Amino acid sequence: MIQLTFPDGSIREYEAGISGLDVAKSISEGLARNVLSVSFNGQTQDTGLPIETNGTIVFNTWNEDEGKSTFWHSSAHLFAEAVEALYPGVKFGIGPAIDQGFYYDIDLGEESLSLDDLPAIEKKMLELARQKNEYVRKEVSKADAIKYFEEKGDEYKLELIDGLEDGQITFYTQGGFTDLCKGPHIPNTGSIKAVKLLKVAGAYWRGDEKRKMLTRVYGISFPKQKELTQHLALLEEAKKRDHRKLGAELELFMFSDRVGAGLPIWLPKGQAIRERLQKFLKDEQEKRGYKMVTTPHIGKKELYVTSGHYAKYGEDSFQPIKTPKDNEEFLLKPMNCPHHCEIFNNRPHSYKELPIRIAEFGTVYRYEQSGELHGLSRVRGFTQDDAHIFCTRDQLKEEFLNVLDLTKVVLDKMGFYEFTAQISLRDPATPEKYLGSTENWDAAEQAIIDATEEVGLKTVTEIGEAAFYGPKLDFMIKDAIGRSWQLGTIQVDYNLPERFELEYIGSDNQSHRPVMIHRAPFGSMERFMSILIEHTAGKFPLWLTPEQFVVIPVSEVFNDYGQSVVNELAKKDITGKVDFRNETIGKKIREAEMQKIPIMLIIGEKEQEEKAVSVRMQGKGDIGSMTLGEFVEFFEVEKEKGE
RNA sequence: GCCGGCAUAGCUCAGUUGGCCAGAGCAGCUGAUUUGUAAUCAGCGGGUCGGGGGUUCGAAUCCCUCUGCCGGCUCCA
Incomplete structure (x- = not known):
């Protein structure tokens, strides 16, 4: 008998060799029906595999990430089966599950695939799925595995097998399709009820641009049709929020072929937002001892x-x-830091002056490959909300905490309440990729780890993601529709102080080398705006929005009163204008709604007599009439809400 | 940079297998209308069919090339 520990801590006894599925059955029929894979002692495996020893067991259903991942991986195999049925003789690269679905890389030989071909494959997949074919696992010797794919003529699988050890190779077969795969897989194809193939794209074999380009098809699948419908609705929503579309519609920024690809041009409304963001950050930084500088381009x-x-x-x-x-x-300039190092070098420093915090909204230019450019999120010229902190080694952790605090204030203000921090460390296996001593790297990595622990930050650690000069901490935020983005960054650098021979005089009257922290809470103004636009769907909070209100007179008779409203509100730092155009108020309202102007003030005879405005909120409709004084109070409350 | 796709009026798009002066809606302009909570009516103007080259009696339509955009790959100080 073996003892299995369940997630709730309870322990039960079973015969050794019992399958995960049978354990599930012993708990409930429902669980047995829904379990997609099991994690035994942290290792995910097929539900059909025997369990021989004591251990912990977790059942992965659709509700668990592991379950989804198994489901999508099995869907990739189903996809391959369908492709093979429709396009005999194709060869396959890899076909993993990803965050949202799966992909499979295919060498189609002379054939090619376009979006129009996908529905036929989807149909075939569903047809095969209905056969409820089991995913059958088989251990094979390396020799047999090679033999199988040599006969099939699939050099990609052969190359994969080449990298595997004999005795650890497994095949999975469902229906008429067999694939090299370490698993695990769902019990059978029957649970795949809804499939959507989303994109066709090229992808290099093994990600190497010198090797052959395969055709990659991305797809997603679900156990219920309804979930697919919801997913597609979410993709639709993401499309609506696309910052490139909204940026053009709301006249925030533009691009010009004549100016050049990847060189954003900020229009007045976009610039207004940008300046408010910068002012906000500048004020927060001043409170924390940063000094602004300007350096040449x-x-x-x-x-x-x-x-x-x-x-x-x-x-x-x-x-x-x-x-x-x-x-x-x-x-x-591709970076501001060398300039800032020279600022530090401008005169000798005493330890008593440290930390020195130098900030700049510095515009930098980087040659991004043409295929990389994407709206505001990947450009060739952009402005970093950059700052460099020069401090002693002893001050490192405290400065790091200071930056963490600032970052948190920024994220809160912007309405990004859900975030994690990614700690990027060096890969000890490839020391040649990094500059600087092992000792310094160790100290820097430790400072980051300690600081994040001290503030109780939710973190994930990525080995090998560090910059060449030092480890970093990146903030990953979740936006309003659940997507993750990388925002600001904090990086420790022992390298530049070395290269620029930065020094300060310590209390011991000796020269010492300061440590440098690079940090940018927004990352860059461009990238941050792109995320903010998509997060808010263009409905910026009142404090940020370029036009806070528009006055709509019911006829031109009330234009003068409208202007006096604008003037009165301007005194209270509330900005907007009168829509003087000779149009119906229906039309003016419609356009203000579409421009996402948060507040519309409709005025007519009644309002003029009572020194009042009739307030309409964007997306909410008419909320009634109030005097100007009442409106100012109302506005302040609304503005607070948005913060 | 690489693979695939796309490029028609300011915007969104029609334009059948190459064939009369290239169309629509919105936007713009002019005029009428003076409007009470998401599109008032009428008239008018606007396009080297992304640029260049080629095939053809004839090209928005076919081919080459450049530029830009879109989806990925690779990259991202």
Whole structure:
């Protein structure tokens, strides 16, 4: 007999060799029907596999991430089966589950796939799913595995097998399709009730741009049709919120082919928001001892040779600008930090001055590959809400906490209440990728870990994601429709102080090297705006929105009163304008609604007599009439709500 | 950069297998209308069919090339 511990802590006894499915059955029929895979001692496996020893067992159903992942992985196999049935002779790369669904890479040979071909594959998948074919696991020897795929002529699977150890190779077969796969899989195809293939795209074999481009098909599947419908509705919603669409509609920013790809141009309304964001951050930073600076947009090439960026990125950057006579070379600045290091170097520093916090909304230029450009979230010219903190090693943790606090204030203000922090550490296996001593790296990584623990931040740790000069902490936020984005970043750097020979005089009258922290709570104004637009769907909170209200007179007779309302409100720092156009009020309201102006003030004879306004809120409709004084109070309350 | 797709008026889109002066709605302009909570009516103007080259008696439509955009891949100091 073996003892199995369940998630609730209870323990039950079973015969050794019992399958996960039978354990589930012993609990309830419903569970047995819904279990997709089991996690035994933290290892996910098929429900049909025997359990031989004592341990903990977790049942993964659709409600668990593990369950979804198993379900989607099995769906990828079903997809491959359908593709093979419709396109005989194709070869397969890999087909994993991802966050939202699955994909499979296919070598179609002479064939090609377009979006129009997908419905036929979906249909085939559902047809095969209804056969309720079991996913049958089989352990095979390496020799047999090679033999199978040699006969099939699938060099991709052979290459995968090449990297596996004999004795650890398994095949899974469902219906007429067999795949190299370590599993686990759901019991049978019958639970896959709804399928949608979403995208066709190219993907390099093994992510290597020198190797063959395969056709990747992305899809998602569900145990219920209703869930697919909901998912598609969510995708629809995301499309509506697309910042590129809203940015154009609300006239926040634009691009111009003549100016160049990836070079955003901020229009007056976008700029108004941008300035309010910057003012907010500047005020918060001033409270925390930051000093603003301005540095030029270009710098001598040697500056970046010194910083190490030239060696690392020089080839892939905008190339140097040359002066006409002396042939000096200048680079568009890709970063602000070398300039800020020179500010630190401007004069000697005592330990008593530290930490020194230098902030700049610094516009930088980076050559992003043409295929990378995407709205405001990936551009070639952008403004970082940058700052560099120069401190002693002993101050590192406290400064880190200070930055964490600032970041939290910023996220709260913006309405991002759900976030995690990702700690990116170096990969000890590839030390050649990193600059600086092991000792310094250890200390920096420890400072980040300690600080996040001290404030009880929810964190995930990623090995190998560190920057080349130091470990970092990135904030991952969840937006209003549940998507994750990476926002601000905090990075510890021992490297630049070394390269720029930064020094301060300690209490011992000796020279010491300061530590540097790079940080940007927004990340960049451009990227942050893109996320904010999609998070709010263009309905910015009152304190941020470029036009807080519009006055709509019912006829031009009341234009003068309308202007006096605007003037009165301007005194209270409430900004808006009168819509003087000769249009019906229905039309003016419609346009204000579509422009997402939060407040419409309709005025006519009654309002003029009573020094009042009739208030309509965007998306909510008419909320009644109030005097101007009452409106100012109402506005302040609404503004607080939005914060 | 790579693979695939797309590019018609300011915007959203029609334009059948190459064939008369390339269309619609919205926006714009002019005029009428003076409006009470999501589109008032009428008239008018507007397009080198993304740029360049080619095939053809004839190209928005077919081919090449450049630019830009979209979906991915790779990359992201």
